Amino acid sequence: MTRFVLRRTVQALAVLLIVSIVVFALMHVLPGGPARAILGPRATEAAIAAFNQANGFDLPLPEQYLRWLTNALHGDLGFSYKRNEAVASLLRQTVPRTLLLVGLGTLIAVVLAIPIGLIQGVRRNRPVDHVLTTITFTLYSMPVFWLGLLLVDIFAVRLGWLPPEAPSGGPLQMLSNPAGLVLPLLTLSLVTIASFSRYVRASTVEQLEQDYVRTARAKGLETGGVVLHHVLRNALSPVVTLLGLSLPWILGGSLVVEAVFNFPGTGFLFWNAAQGQDYPVMLGVVLVVGIGTVLGSLLADLGYALLDPRVRDQLSTT
Amino acid sequence: MNTRTRDAGRAFAGNRLAVIGLVTLVLIAVFCFIGPLLWRTEQVHTSLGDTFLPPGTGHPLGTDDLGRDVLGRLMLGGQISLIVGISAAVIATTIGALYGSIAGYAGGAVDSVMMRVVDAVISIPTLFLILFVAALVAPTVGALILAVALTSWLVPARLVRGEALTLRNLDFVSMVKVMGGGSTRAVTRHVLPNTVSTLVVNATFQIADAILIIATLSFLGLGPRPPAASWGGVLSNGLQYEYSGYWWLIYPAGIAIIITVVAINLVGDGLRDALSPRSAR
Numbered sequence: 001m002t003r004f005v006l007r008r009t010v011q012a013l014a015v016l017l018i019v020s021i022v023v024f025a026l027m028h029v030l031p032g033g034p035a036r037a038i039l040g041p042r043a044t045e046a047a048i049a050a051f052n053q054a055n056g057f058d059l060p061l062p063e064q065y066l067r068w069l070t071n072a073l074h075g076d077l078g079f080s081y082k083r084n085e086a087v088a089s090l091l092r093q094t095v096p097r098t099l100l101l102v103g104l105g106t107l108i109a110v111v112l113a114i115p116i117g118l119i120q121g122v123r124r125n126r127p128v129d130h131v132l133t134t135i136t137f138t139l140y141s142m143p144v145f146w147l148g149l150l151l152v153d154i155f156a157v158r159l160g161w162l163p164p165e166a167p168s169g170g171p172l173q174m175l176s177n178p179a180g181l182v183l184p185l186l187t188l189s190l191v192t193i194a195s196f197s198r199y200v201r202a203s204t205v206e207q208l209e210q211d212y213v214r215t216a217r218a219k220g221l222e223t224g225g226v227v228l229h230h231v232l233r234n235a236l237s238p239v240v241t242l243l244g245l246s247l248p249w250i251l252g253g254s255l256v257v258e259a260v261f262n263f264p265g266t267g268f269l270f271w272n273a274a275q276g277q278d279y280p281v282m283l284g285v286v287l288v289v290g291i292g293t294v295l296g297s298l299l300a301d302l303g304y305a306l307l308d309p310r311v312r313d314q315l316s317t318t
Numbered sequence: 319m320n321t322r323t324r325d326a327g328r329a330f331a332g333n334r335l336a337v338i339g340l341v342t343l344v345l346i347a348v349f350c351f352i353g354p355l356l357w358r359t360e361q362v363h364t365s366l367g368d369t370f371l372p373p374g375t376g377h378p379l380g381t382d383d384l385g386r387d388v389l390g391r392l393m394l395g396g397q398i399s400l401i402v403g404i405s406a407a408v409i410a411t412t413i414g415a416l417y418g419s420i421a422g423y424a425g426g427a428v429d430s431v432m433m434r435v436v437d438a439v440i441s442i443p444t445l446f447l448i449l450f451v452a453a454l455v456a457p458t459v460g461a462l463i464l465a466v467a468l469t470s471w472l473v474p475a476r477l478v479r480g481e482a483l484t485l486r487n488l489d490f491v492s493m494v495k496v497m498g499g500g501s502t503r504a505v506t507r508h509v510l511p512n513t514v515s516t517l518v519v520n521a522t523f524q525i526a527d528a529i530l531i532i533a534t535l536s537f538l539g540l541g542p543r544p545p546a547a548s549w550g551g552v553l554s555n556g557l558q559y560e561y562s563g564y565w566w567l568i569y570p571a572g573i574a575i576i577i578t579v580v581a582i583n584l585v586g587d588g589l590r591d592a593l594s595p596r597s598a599r
Binding site for chain 2: 015021022026029030138140141146157274275282290
């Protein structure tokens with residue numbers, strides 16, 4: 001196990017290094033380079049040259065990269081001239097909110113997707129399965145922003161039960177105003193449930209065809225007992241991997257949800273930056289989101305190995 | 319047609335849902351590409367005297383905020399959604415297939431480095447990368463296709479690499495070298511053709527994803543600019559009037575997206591089942 005953890009961690013570190021190189025490269029594909037992006041399209045050549053010299057953008061690229069990386073490691077992710085605020089400070093305000101949205105949303109989705117997928121798998125091709133499949137397929141195929149606005153229309157405008165916008169303030173203030181969180185969370189978890197339950201269903205169907213299920217049934221166990229005692233655990237451990245793999249996709253969904261509900265998280269920050277071409281902010285967000293995803297999938301892989309000894313052995317030998 | 323393709327075709331034809339999906343897709347394509355020839359509408363110039371007309375004679379689905387016929391607009395929007403979706407999937411699959419087969423066939427250090435690059439780029443959510451690209455360039459249809467393609471080649475690259483790793487050790491591939499053939503020949507003639515079924519299935523799902531992504535881009539204000547429109551553009555435009563009761567600006571475009579994406583997924587599932595050797599038996 002230790003060898004596996006070490007191997008996987010070293011791999012994650014290598015990936016993190018490449019993420020930083022990718023973000024550094026993005027900074028240099030900007031039209032006119034970082035100086036033009038920060039000073040704006042009307043800056044004179046002289047101003048750009050002066051800016052480049054002052055910020056070290058005239059140095060050879062590898063040296064620039066090392067300086068940028070050192071700064072980033074010290075928490076300096078650049079400065080947003082559009083907002084007149086350090087990128088790191090903007091991230092410190094928004095990341096906790098997005099963590100709250102994504103964390104709670106995913107938790108709700110997992111808790112609901114597992115029973116839904118199990119029922120579908122056990123009752124495969126029966127009416128229940130068809131109804132649930134139709135619902136999840138529709139949700140999965142629906143643009144997230146439309147789903148969000150439809151929920152707003154129903155629950156906020158017509159019924160007046162919930163506020164149409166996300167609460168403001170930090171994550172703790174948000175939690176103290178849970179009504180405002182319901183619709184953003186509902187939107188994000190509905191899409192995620194749609195994707196996860198399909199996976200749990202497939203996994204359950206596969207497990208039910210295994211020999212050990214037939215044996216357990218032959219011993220006289222009821223279907224319910226077999227599912228609870230044997231199938232559930234085997235069908236679920238892949239869900240942990242799925243979580244790790246779906247993280248970028250969930251974060252994308254979270255960006256749309258944040259845009260729909262004016263939820264002041266990292267996705268919303270990124271969206272505003274993209275519209276205003278605020279490149280320092282965009283690069284900072286991409287870097288942080290990339291790091292978060294790499295760490296998330298590392299945790300998922302370690303968790304999977306912890307749950308399933310077979311995977312652990314397989315992974316440490318390859 | 320060889321036996322394997324015929325078997326797969328038969329398995330696909332026996333899958334009711336997949337056939338329904340395929341027929342739906344053909345109908346949608348006919349609607350989008352042949353429809354405008356039969357139902358001619360003015361989509362470039364606005365007609366401000368006819369705005370927000372409800373569905374009725376002359377305009378089966380009513381008119382939008384600029385007086386354009388919604389039925390005609392759906393056909394036009396569908397063209398762009400389908401063209402962007404299909405082109406992006408084809409380009410992404412081609413890039414991914416080449417990248418993955420080279421990495422898998424080379425193996426060793428080259429493979430490790432190439433796949434860590436994939437791991438790194440894949441950990442930046444597609445939507446964030448696409449927004450970055452869309453902020454850089456003007457959102458023309460060509461730019462959108464490239465933006466989506468450049469961010470979705472990673473999954474096919476991983477899939478093909480996995481298969482290439484297995485294939486390179488099989489006799490018929492390793493013999494290429496013994497018989498004096500180069501690596502290029504081994505990859506293009508022997509590795510890639512054997513990954514086709516995996517690639518086709520994945521490309522199908524990518525078309526569906528791409529249609530949803532460009533719809534989202536329109537909502538985020540970075541989609542194709544008018545008078546061009548995608549279904550997502552028509553839908554987001556309609557959603558501005560969500561509370562005015564102009565349902566015909568929202569539901570037709572939204573339902574068009576859902577039906578198309580569901581149909582593509584049904585076809586994809588059908589292809590996967592038909593092409594996977596396990597379920598074919």
